Amino acid sequence: MSSSISVEVSGLTMSYGTTKVLHGVDFTIARGEVLVLLGPNGAGKTTTIEILEGFRLPSAGTVRVLGEDPAKADELWRSRIGVVLQSWRDHGRWRVRDLLDHLAAFYRPYATRAGGPPRPPYPTDELIEMVGLGEHRRAKVATLSGGQRRRLDVAIGIVGRPELLFLDEPTAGFDPAARRDFHDLVHRLSDLQDTTILLTTHDLDEAEKLADRILILHHGRIAADGTADALARQVAGTAEVRWSQDGQRHVHATDDATGFVRDLFAQERMDRGRVEDLEVRRPSLESTYLSMVADERPSLEVVR
Incomplete structure (x- = not known):
């Protein structure tokens, strides 16, 4: 696997019993790229992400993430990735700064990674400012609003300064100002920290603003692959x-x-x-997307 490629997927297939949800999916993600994964519910997005994160075993195919098979990777490999889930439970009595400082301690032994410069965890106060929680660093998690809690989720995902970051619906619950700040953060992570980002969202405007490239999954197949402009020109008319x-x-x-x-x-x-x-x-990305997912045929032409 080339050092310029963060993720390489070939022939990825997944079945649950007799139901096949992924049908030979192929794609790569370049180092430092922001890739947005779009698709209706049931398209296979969550399954794909969970396989890349090492939480689920595929039925067939080859997956390499940061040069490793996620199903066999060790703790050093896991220290190189960050994950922001849609939601997760924790102890509401933690204070924001204490929680992030506690989590950062787990990454410090892995700060020196083979094949690249050291990537120590973010200093806690710097991280808190990055996600816009500076006024809440001493607040208990249980007292945070939904949008503030989501900012904390993002901080938890990036505390270890990951080389590859998975963002699952990261701005759910954000107000417009918080969403804009988060978009700025994504651009900084990609541009300044050389972080590869794989993001899922149902917000097409967000996808268009953030993505270097967009994959549209439909019926477990890649229906389209390209920039927002390219997809609009070639698909929507x-x-x-x-x-x-x-x-x-x-x-x-x-x-x-x-x-x-x-x-x-x-x-x-x-x-x-x-x-x-x-x-x-x-043609807009929205018209492109809607025209594709409204088609219920089992496969669609891949747009390059």
Whole structure:
């Protein structure tokens, strides 16, 4: 496995009894990449993530995460990953700073990792500021609001300065300001700390803002693989150009919006009427996603 690849999955298959939920899934995640995994309930997202985290054994296929088989990896390997679950239980009597300091102690023996520079756990006070809990460092966990509790979940997931971070619906319960702050944090982790991130979300706007690349799972298969713009162009259809000319409103669908607009202004220069109120509406990630998951066929073409 190349050092430039954090995750490599080939022929991943998973069955529960007679029900097959993953059908030969293949993908890779480059080091430092932010990959967003989308898909409706039952598409196989949770199963895929649990296999990559080493919590579930696949029925068939090959999985390499940070160069190891998750099913056989040791504690050193586990110290290199971070996990933010949708929810988890703990002792509400812990104070925020004490809890994070306690958890950081488990990572310190593994700060020096073969094949790369040391990655000691974040200093507790720095970590608390990173996730926006500076005013609550002495608060008991039981007194935190839902959004504050979610910020603590994120802090717990990244306390060990992971090389690979799994985020499962990380902004559930966040208000708009907290969500924006979290998005900034994800970008900092990826850009400055060289952290690879695999994120699942049902928020398509969030996926579009965060993802370097998007995978859409549907019926246990990869239905699409690409950037948000690439998926919208190749899957959702044509762009729509709207404009006014000589007092009349016009709408035109085209596969080449740039070329059409160029021709439109060329006509304007030939005194065919001034072009006003020009608007180009391109396919959105939302329209792409909905068009794909509304199709109930067992497989869809992979978009590269």
